[in-house]
Amino acid sequence: MALVTIGxxxxxxxxxxxxxxxxxxxxxxxxxxxxGLRVLIKPENLQNTASFKVRGALNTMLTxxxxxxxxxGVVGYSAGNHAAAVAYAGQRLGVKVIIAxxxxxxxxxxxxxxxxxxxIVFTDDLLGTCEELAARHGFPALLPFNLxxxxxxxxxxxxxxxxxxxxxxxxxxxxxxxxxxxxIGAAVTALSPATRVIGVEPEISNALALALRHGEVRNLDPxxxxxxDGLAAPRAGEHTLENALRYVDEMATVSEDAITAAxxxxxxxxxxxxxxxxxxxxxxxxxxxxxxxxxxxxxxxASGGNADLVKLSQVPRSTSG
Amino acid sequence: MALVTIGxxxxxxxxxxxxxxxxxxxxxxxxxxxxGLRVLIKPENLQNTASFKVRGALNTMLTxxxxxxxxxGVVGYSAGNHAAAVAYAGQRLGVKVIIAxxxxxxxxxxxxxxxxxxxIVFTDDLLGTCEELAARHGFPALLPFNLxxxxxxxxxxxxxxxxxxxxxxxxxxxxxxxxxxxxIGAAVTALSPATRVIGVEPEISNALALALRHGEVRNLDPxxxxxxDGLAAPRAGEHTLENALRYVDEMATVSEDAITAAxxxxxxxxxxxxxxxxxxxxxxxxxxxxxxxxxxxxxxxASGGNADLVKLSQVPRSTSG
Numbered sequence: 318m319a320l321v322t323i324g325x326x327x328x329x330x331x332x333x334x335x336x337x338x339x340x341x342x343x344x345x346x347x348x349x350x351x352x353g354l355r356v357l358i359k360p361e362n363l364q365n366t367a368s369f370k371v372r373g374a375l376n377t378m379l380t381x382x383x384x385x386x387x388x389x390g391v392v393g394y395s396a397g398n399h400a401a402a403v404a405y406a407g408q409r410l411g412v413k414v415i416i417a418x419x420x421x422x423x424x425x426x427x428x429x430x431x432x433x434x435x436x437i438v439f440t441d442d443l444l445g446t447c448e449e450l451a452a453r454h455g456f457p458a459l460l461p462f463n464l465x466x467x468x469x470x471x472x473x474x475x476x477x478x479x480x481x482x483x484x485x486x487x488x489x490x491x492x493x494x495x496x497x498x499x500x501i502g503a504a505v506t507a508l509s510p511a512t513r514v515i516g517v518e519p520e521i522s523n524a525l526a527l528a529l530r531h532g533e534v535r536n537l538d539p540x541x542x543x544x545x546d547g548l549a550a551p552r553a554g555e556h557t558l559e560n561a562l563r564y565v566d567e568m569a570t571v572s573e574d575a576i577t578a579a580x581x582x583x584x585x586x587x588x589x590x591x592x593x594x595x596x597x598x599x600x601x602x603x604x605x606x607x608x609x610x611x612x613x614x615x616x617x618x619a620s621g622g623n624a625d626l627v628k629l630s631q632v633p634r635s636t637s638g
Numbered sequence: 639m640a641l642v643t644i645g646x647x648x649x650x651x652x653x654x655x656x657x658x659x660x661x662x663x664x665x666x667x668x669x670x671x672x673x674g675l676r677v678l679i680k681p682e683n684l685q686n687t688a689s690f691k692v693r694g695a696l697n698t699m700l701t702x703x704x705x706x707x708x709x710x711g712v713v714g715y716s717a718g719n720h721a722a723a724v725a726y727a728g729q730r731l732g733v734k735v736i737i738a739x740x741x742x743x744x745x746x747x748x749x750x751x752x753x754x755x756x757x758i759v760f761t762d763d764l765l766g767t768c769e770e771l772a773a774r775h776g777f778p779a780l781l782p783f784n785l786x787x788x789x790x791x792x793x794x795x796x797x798x799x800x801x802x803x804x805x806x807x808x809x810x811x812x813x814x815x816x817x818x819x820x821x822i823g824a825a826v827t828a829l830s831p832a833t834r835v836i837g838v839e840p841e842i843s844n845a846l847a848l849a850l851r852h853g854e855v856r857n858l859d860p861x862x863x864x865x866x867d868g869l870a871a872p873r874a875g876e877h878t879l880e881n882a883l884r885y886v887d888e889m890a891t892v893s894e895d896a897i898t899a900a901x902x903x904x905x906x907x908x909x910x911x912x913x914x915x916x917x918x919x920x921x922x923x924x925x926x927x928x929x930x931x932x933x934x935x936x937x938x939x940a941s942g943g944n945a946d947l948v949k950l951s952q953v954p955r956s957t958s959g
Binding site: 362367622629 | 951
């Protein structure tokens, strides 16, 4: 095992550049006014496949291609965004993709995987089914977060933030298995050491905090379903734990109710269609789980946009309109 | 009367820069693949007040301030986005704002105007009520499109497009009264003469095409309500007609059904919350009302995002998901 470095992230950025959207940083006046901060959104819902996951999947497959080890097919497991990302990368590079996804996956995520030619196996045992698929087909697993190449790919989000707006006070990152925050941490810590890298998890699905607390990866027990389906990792990974120990300054958690409220508020204030996983950072600011001095410049990484629009439109509104 | 020039637009850009979001150009792979074009979105739904209108309103009030003629209050009329824009500008500069709006205005637009302290007078006679308010209060009217300062302000959208991506094949612009396309035309024609400037109107609300056809401003008769409420101008203006005659290469229209379908498709493919007015350009591409050689680079100006999310979520979907 080895820490992911800024060099790894820079090489990933070069590798994937022609296949991804270099998403902008968008200031949001309404959230800034409401929170007394300067809020910038990193809208990875505008990314190809509508999630940052495509960065890590592409970096992994392109690295394999460079090394002459690109397989005929890959397997994986995912709530849906990693699945679509692998399917997207596979379609571009001519690699067959078979992914284990939960039986209750969000419909727009299922459609998204199939859009890029990915084959889905629905299951209630993601890790077991993924292993079984790997054995049956003889394909390697392209894991959703616990691979150095995946972490380096997701780190390009942090590289872009640091390039576009050097010296922000904090970057707040949704955390599932910890791949995104590990990569962002590697980039931001190197380029902007004073910037705080803060991870936010659902209270009921806090696999990385559990690993950090014990200094080793532990299974969540019980595994509980969160509205932030994209963050429902049953355990962190050895690589993400190692990187998070080095690069993450602070972790926080938010309740399901806080995520739901933030979901509607984010859509309303930013006019971005985001999924619940993407708003845990906003929820942390709204609930005071994470605080800053007034006027601080804070980046919220809006990780993805594969949401159920009917459900989003039905969240009871505050009076903000 | 006089044409708006690139100099007017550049001065507007300087004047308003600290009050507006410099919106990015976002490539959309899904729309590009579906249409066989390279589609870039100019997402003015991410603008302050969630519409481009704030550019023209600010440029007008700031020009008045420079000239020492900033009034105590202003009146106006609007489907809602210009109203919020004037309220936003008025709140920043300490100017009272009273706006005539239609009785059936979209609720999120009503909330948006009040968010910035604007006073609304609901009416079914927008122009008459606006004149009456001006007379009663002794305030000047800040018109929604037929003012050179407003046109120059909206033109900053075109300036940013030309700066960020020189030499696109076309810019496709939603048209109501013609302020946005006049300003964009002034900027793009000067900076990128080969770029086609194309306006799209609802079939049932085509005030600018009517004026262009007759060489003079004519009232739509009857005035018919369109789902693209932001484009429901009952007539174009003398200034917008003059500028459109010079700067607009092509006009097209789209049906209500085509706008409705494009509304859902745009949200789904781009993950932007846009209002129906913002998608008439996509509708024109989808229906073949506007065509290009394969691979052409086309900018769609997504003019605003003040939409009814419940209605958007209820639009019957094609199978695209």
